[in-house]
Amino acid sequence: MTYVHNRPEDFAREALSGLVKAHPGRLRSVPGGIARADGTRPGKVAVVVGGGSGHYPAFAGVIGDGLADAAVCGEVFASPSTRQVIDVCRAADAGAGVWLSFGNYAGDVLNFGAAASRLRAQGMEVSVLAVTDDVVSAPPERAAERRGVAGDLVVFKVAGAAAEAGADLAEVTRLAAHANDRTFSFGVAFDGCTLPGAEAPLFHLDEGVVGWGLGIHGEPGVGEEPRPSAAVLAQEMVDRVLAERPADADGRAAVILNGLGDVKYEELFVLWDRVSDLLVERGVTLVAPLVGEYVTSLDMAGCSLTVAWLDDELEPLWLAPADTPAFHHGSWRAAPETAAPEALAEPEPALTAATTEAGRRAARQVAEVLHRWQDALHGAEEELGRLDAIAGDGDHGRGMCRGIDAAVAAADAALEADGDAPSVLRRAADAWADKAGGTSGALWGVGLLALADVLPADADVSADDAVRGVQAFHDAVTGIGGARPGDKTLVDALAPATETLVATHGDGTDLAAAWGAAVDAARSGAESTKDIAARRGRSRVLGDKSLGVPDPGATSLAMLLAEAGAVLGAAADETKVGS
Numbered sequence: 001m002t003y004v005h006n007r008p009e010d011f012a013r014e015a016l017s018g019l020v021k022a023h024p025g026r027l028r029s030v031p032g033g034i035a036r037a038d039g040t041r042p043g044k045v046a047v048v049v050g051g052g053s054g055h056y057p058a059f060a061g062v063i064g065d066g067l068a069d070a071a072v073c074g075e076v077f078a079s080p081s082t083r084q085v086i087d088v089c090r091a092a093d094a095g096a097g098v099w100l101s102f103g104n105y106a107g108d109v110l111n112f113g114a115a116a117s118r119l120r121a122q123g124m125e126v127s128v129l130a131v132t133d134d135v136v137s138a139p140p141e142r143a144a145e146r147r148g149v150a151g152d153l154v155v156f157k158v159a160g161a162a163a164e165a166g167a168d169l170a171e172v173t174r175l176a177a178h179a180n181d182r183t184f185s186f187g188v189a190f191d192g193c194t195l196p197g198a199e200a201p202l203f204h205l206d207e208g209v210v211g212w213g214l215g216i217h218g219e220p221g222v223g224e225e226p227r228p229s230a231a232v233l234a235q236e237m238v239d240r241v242l243a244e245r246p247a248d249a250d251g252r253a254a255v256i257l258n259g260l261g262d263v264k265y266e267e268l269f270v271l272w273d274r275v276s277d278l279l280v281e282r283g284v285t286l287v288a289p290l291v292g293e294y295v296t297s298l299d300m301a302g303c304s305l306t307v308a309w310l311d312d313e314l315e316p317l318w319l320a321p322a323d324t325p326a327f328h329h330g331s332w333r334a335a336p337e338t339a340a341p342e343a344l345a346e347p348e349p350a351l352t353a354a355t356t357e358a359g360r361r362a363a364r365q366v367a368e369v370l371h372r373w374q375d376a377l378h379g380a381e382e383e384l385g386r387l388d389a390i391a392g393d394g395d396h397g398r399g400m401c402r403g404i405d406a407a408v409a410a411a412d413a414a415l416e417a418d419g420d421a422p423s424v425l426r427r428a429a430d431a432w433a434d435k436a437g438g439t440s441g442a443l444w445g446v447g448l449l450a451l452a453d454v455l456p457a458d459a460d461v462s463a464d465d466a467v468r469g470v471q472a473f474h475d476a477v478t479g480i481g482g483a484r485p486g487d488k489t490l491v492d493a494l495a496p497a498t499e500t501l502v503a504t505h506g507d508g509t510d511l512a513a514a515w516g517a518a519v520d521a522a523r524s525g526a527e528s529t530k531d532i533a534a535r536r537g538r539s540r541v542l543g544d545k546s547l548g549v550p551d552p553g554a555t556s557l558a559m560l561l562a563e564a565g566a567v568l569g570a571a572a573d574e575t576k577v578g579s
Helices: 008-022 082-092 106-121 140-145 152-164 169-181 230-242 265-281 314-319 357-391 396-416 421-436 438-452 463-481 491-506 511-531 538-546 552-575
Strands: 027-030 033-036 046-053 070-076 098-103 126-131 183-191 209-212 223-226 252-259 290-292 301-309
Touching: 008 027, 008 033, 008 046, 008 070, 027 082, 033 082, 046 082, 046 106, 046 152, 070 082, 082 098, 082 106, 082 421, 098 106, 098 152, 098 169, 106 126, 106 438, 106 463, 126 152, 126 169, 152 169, 152 252, 152 301, 152 314, 169 183, 169 314, 183 230, 230 265, 230 301, 252 265, 252 314, 265 290, 265 301, 357 396, 357 421, 357 552, 396 421, 396 438, 396 552, 421 438, 438 463, 438 552, 463 491, 463 511, 491 511, 491 552, 511 552
Parallel strands: 046 070, 046 098, 098 126, 252 290
Antiparallel strands: 027 033, 033 070, 183 209, 183 301, 209 223, 252 301
């Protein structure tokens, strides 16, 4: 378990603060993460990496000469928000563009991708790469769907060395993608990890059992067997990773035996004693191999093996000097005395004041919906986390509560400033996405922003407005996430609810009845996900393990849709809302 913490919700922030204080003159805090204390060298491509906290040394421990310039740091096992990514990229950019990378997880893909799009629109050159080295999470023909695990370090190191040598953004991008294509990992677990403040691990393996193919966010493996000896375990790991050796590989490889948090160094050395012999027997030339903790999962009992096949381009970059708090290769220069640039934070969404009583009434209704959502989510937090832990990382309830708490605070402040309904909801959506992180934070933030765009500024919310808003929410969520009904996501509740609402209201049914039918459709859609094997998000790699359990995102969406309907129904009674 995680023994040292204050309030669990402050764990990630306090850990980062402590890391910066442990490395004075080398690291500095910036909005959304940390960066080099002296900033990115002018004219150099900025290498920005990131993901959720709980994986140290990834991602914050690899900032320094020859590697990363900055890291975006989310909550424990949760993707950073879009705003965090934007802020860190702005802090790191030195005029030559930003190379942005992370492990291939749904929340990271959404938030880093959205940030890159916004930064490009503002004139910054940004290249994005999701690392995909985990061989067990998808077959070779679908390698782009694989998770990023300890192979992150190899790809980050290649990109960092190329940027340090003066390569431009296109060349850094090419070399990093080349490294990613030649990097393969396989992991095993002996027991799960425990989130700060939690009383039990996210999953548990019986004594004497090993889980094959774990993820690094507390996901259980895809198969279980009796725990083997170190020699047999070494054979299994080597066989799995070498199975995808590229046809043109000449044998040179960067190899990492990585501990995930609770397997001690001596145990790793026992395993490496056999792994290294097996690799040499199979014709592998070990180039600066690493044994230790490089990408962890809090206190998970497990380890992983990474093999990155080198060539004449990649080997010099792997061996190039680097100096960071957690990774060192060779010697390096002293830090220059130039002052670090100030980070420019993303501005809050504009606030427009309501000028009529109807406009103020609509703004109060938006805030009331959010308050009802806050009560409902806190009441369901434990159950939503339980559902998510079965085939995911167990943080859906906690993440949704973080998001709604921030949204309510932002909405109340906007309401106090006499903001109109769209302004109140935009501030709430931005705060939700920023604080929740992860997949749900990105989706709810994007969806609520789209809904805000169709709300009237100075009038009561009509039935037509409500229907258009739900449609806009649906279109935005499916547009950015790409999920469709049958993927076992919140879309399985959202799509039938939207279709039902639009159809019944279009037939002339009053809003309260149409909304009630939509809620019923959402609940049925959420319930139907029990019979679906996940095809999206972290749960996708666990296949049938997700059967029999409703999707937590669909479950929470149906619940919140019902709460919103209660407010709209009361408003209709008071103001005779109608089209």
